[in-house]
Amino acid sequence: MKRIFLILMMALSFVAMAFSNESREISGTITDESGAVLPGVTVVVENTSRGTVSDPNGFYKITVNPGDKRLVFSFVGMDTQKIKIPLDNTLNVVLQSSELGLEEVVVVGYGVQKKANLCSAVSRVRGTNHIWAVADCNTENYSTIRENGFKDVKANPLSTFSIDVDRAAYSNVRRYINQGNLPPVDAVKVEEMINYFDYDYPAPGGEHPFSVSTEVSTCPWNPKHYLMHIGLQGKHIDKTNLPASNLVFLLDVSGSMESPDKLPLVKRAFSMLVNELRPEDRVAIVVYAGAAGKVLDSTPGNKKKTILDALERLNAGGSTAGGEGLKLAYKIAGENFIKGGNNRIILATDGDFNVGVSSTSEMERLVEKERENGVFMTVLGFGSGNIKDDKMETIADKGNGNYAYIDNIQEARKVFITEFGGTLFTIAKDVKFQLEFNPKQVRSYRLVGYENRLLNDEDFNDDKKDAGEMGAGHTVTALYEIVPATSADNDRKPLVDPLKYQTSKTVSGQVGEELLTVKLRYKAPEGGKSKLLEIPVATNLQENTSDNFRFSAAVAEFGMLLRRSEFAGNASTESVLKLARDAKGEDEEGYRSEFIQLVKMVDDLQLLAEEKE
Incomplete structure (x- = not known):
C-alpha cells in the first residue's frame, strides 16, 4: 500500500512539474468593497508589459508564464494591489478606495476620480450604490461638430x-x-x-x-x-524591412499628469514601444513641465535598459511649457535626422498646454514649418478631466501625423505593437x-x-x-x-x-x-x-x-x-x-x-x- 502511495505521489509530482513549465491563463472578477464590478481595471504581470483590462462585467483573463510571480491590479482612485499568482487558475480581486479624503473624491459610474476633475452636482441612481456625474462637467475641450447635411x-x-x-x-x-x-x-x-x-x-x-x-x-x-x-x-x-527610425519621445510631466491613468500609464506604454526597437533605431527623450529639458540623448534601440531607466525616473510636477517642449524636440530630431528614415516626434500629454508657445495657431505654424523638413508627428492623449482634444488633433494633423487616445494598457498595446507600422511609418x-x-x-x-x-x-x-x-x-x-x-x-x-x-x-x-x-x-x-x-x-x-x-x-x-x-x-x-x-x-x-x-x-x-x- 505504501509503495502504491509513493507511486501516486511521484506521478502527481511529474504532472505538477509538467504544468509548471507551461503557460496558463488566470481569470477572475474584480469588484470594489461594495461588491460592484469594476470594468476597465488594468491587470499586468509584474515587471513585464504583458497586460489586459477587465471587461464591462469586471471579468479579466491573462496568460502567465512559469517564471511570473505576481499580478498588479490598478484603477483610477483605487489602491494598486500586487497579488501573488495562485496555484489554481482563478483569482478574484477586491480593490479598495485610495485613502483620499471624502471631500476629494466622487464616485463616477463604475469607479472614482479626483473631485478636481468634476465641477457639478451629482445624483444617486435609485436602487444602486453608484453616484453618476454629469459627463461634460470638467475642463476637457472638444471642437464643435456640425454634422454634414444632404x-x-x-x-x-x-x-x-x-x-x-x-x-x-x-x-x-x-x-x-x-x-x-x-x-x-x-x-x-x-x-x-x-x-x-x-x-x-x-x-x-x-x-x-x-x-x-x-x-x-x-x-x-x-x-x-x-x-x-x-x-x-x-x-x-514587415517590421524587419521598415526604414530606420529617429524618434523623439516628447513627454508631458506637468502636475496634471500625476494620476495613475496619465504619467504612470505613459511609462508603461512607451516601455512597450522601446521593446519593439531595433539596433538601427534611435530614441531621445524630452520632457516639459515648468520648463522643457532633455533627459536622454539620442540612443540606439538596442540599449533598451538605458532608455527604460530614463523613462522610469520621470515624475510629474509643475506647469506646462508644451510649446517650448515642441521646439526642443524638433531641434533634437533635426540633429539626428536619418535621410530616408522615419523621423518622428511622439508627444504624450493630457493636452493641457498653458505656458510658453501655447495657442493653437502658434503651434500650427510651428509644426507646419517643421513638417517640411521631414519630421512627422504622432500625438497620444492620456487621462481624463483635462483632455484638449481640439488642440491635440490639430498638432497631429498639421504635423503630418496621427492622433490616438490611450485609456488603458490594452490600448497602448494596440497602438504600439498591433498597429506598430501604421502608427509610426507613413506610406x-x-x-x-x-x-x-x-x-x-x-x-x-x-x-x-x-x-x-x-x-x-x-x-x-x-x-x-x-x-x-x-x-x-x-x-x-x-x-x-x-x-x-x-x-x-x-x-x-x-x-x-x-x-x-x-x-x-x-x-x-x-x-x-x-x-x-x-x-x-x-x-x-x-x-x-x-x-x-x-x-x-x-x-x-x-x-x-x-x-x-x-x-x-x-x-x-x-x-x-x-x-x-x-x-x-x-x-x-x-x-x-x-x-x-x-x-x-x-x-x-x-x-x-x-x-x-x-x-x-x-x-x-x-x-x-x-x-x-
Whole structure:
C-alpha cells in the first residue's frame, strides 16, 4: 500500500512539474468593497508589459508564464494591489478606495476620480450604490461638430475631403461609457469610430501603396436610401524591412499628469514601444513641465535598459511649457535626422498646454514649418478631466501625423505593437478624396462624419494643400448616405433652386449608368507631386453585403445615436447589435466583441436615465 502511495505521489509530482513549465491563463472578477464590478481595471504581470483590462462585467483573463510571480491590479482612485499568482487558475480581486479624503473624491459610474476633475452636482441612481456625474462637467475641450447635411447633386456634384486615420474618438468614447457616462456630443467623431477598426480589404498591388474597394447597398437606418462604403487598404511592411527610425519621445510631466491613468500609464506604454526597437533605431527623450529639458540623448534601440531607466525616473510636477517642449524636440530630431528614415516626434500629454508657445495657431505654424523638413508627428492623449482634444488633433494633423487616445494598457498595446507600422511609418501623405455624383442616378448625398476634414473642391488638384497621412497596414473607411434620383419628391427634397446661368446635359450611354466616380490623390512620403487614381462605381445594389459593410454601418449608426443625430432615421441599439453581431467575423483581437458590449452598456445607461426621469 505504501509503495502504491509513493507511486501516486511521484506521478502527481511529474504532472505538477509538467504544468509548471507551461503557460496558463488566470481569470477572475474584480469588484470594489461594495461588491460592484469594476470594468476597465488594468491587470499586468509584474515587471513585464504583458497586460489586459477587465471587461464591462469586471471579468479579466491573462496568460502567465512559469517564471511570473505576481499580478498588479490598478484603477483610477483605487489602491494598486500586487497579488501573488495562485496555484489554481482563478483569482478574484477586491480593490479598495485610495485613502483620499471624502471631500476629494466622487464616485463616477463604475469607479472614482479626483473631485478636481468634476465641477457639478451629482445624483444617486435609485436602487444602486453608484453616484453618476454629469459627463461634460470638467475642463476637457472638444471642437464643435456640425454634422454634414444632404447636398443637392445638381448644385454640388463634387464632394472633397481629406482622409482621417486618427482613432482617438473611439477609445475616448469607450472611456466615458466604461465610467458609466454618455460622452459629450462633440467627443463623438463618427469617422474616427469607424476607422478604429480594421477591415478585410484586398491587399494592394501595382504601383499604388493602397487598394480601393467600394460597395453599395440599402442604408440600414433608412431603407429608402443607399449606403456606399469606400475602403482603402495600405500596404503591409514587415517590421524587419521598415526604414530606420529617429524618434523623439516628447513627454508631458506637468502636475496634471500625476494620476495613475496619465504619467504612470505613459511609462508603461512607451516601455512597450522601446521593446519593439531595433539596433538601427534611435530614441531621445524630452520632457516639459515648468520648463522643457532633455533627459536622454539620442540612443540606439538596442540599449533598451538605458532608455527604460530614463523613462522610469520621470515624475510629474509643475506647469506646462508644451510649446517650448515642441521646439526642443524638433531641434533634437533635426540633429539626428536619418535621410530616408522615419523621423518622428511622439508627444504624450493630457493636452493641457498653458505656458510658453501655447495657442493653437502658434503651434500650427510651428509644426507646419517643421513638417517640411521631414519630421512627422504622432500625438497620444492620456487621462481624463483635462483632455484638449481640439488642440491635440490639430498638432497631429498639421504635423503630418496621427492622433490616438490611450485609456488603458490594452490600448497602448494596440497602438504600439498591433498597429506598430501604421502608427509610426507613413506610406502616403496628403491623401485626398473627390467624388463626382451622377445626377441621373443620385438626387442628393451626405458624407457620414469627416466634418473637420472637408476641403474645397479646388483643393483636390492643389498639391500645396495639406491632407491626411496613411500608415503602413492602415485601413481607411468612408460612408456616404445617398438619396437615389428615383426617390419620391418629398423625400429629402433639396432646398436649392434651379441654377439660372448654368445648365447641365444629362449624360447617357454607359457613363450615364454609373452612380459616381471616386478620385483619389496622394504623394509619396518624401514627394512633392501627387498621383491620381480614378474609379467609376456602378449603380449596382448588393443584397449580400460584406462584413466590412455591415460592421462599419453598425459603428456609424451607433455614433449617430450617441450624437442624437437628426439623420439617424430608424437607428436603434437593437439594429446596431444585430448588424455588429452578424458582421463580427473572426475578431482575433476582440475589438468587435468589445464594441458589442459597449452598445449594450449604452442601452442600459439610457434605460437608467429614463427611470430617473
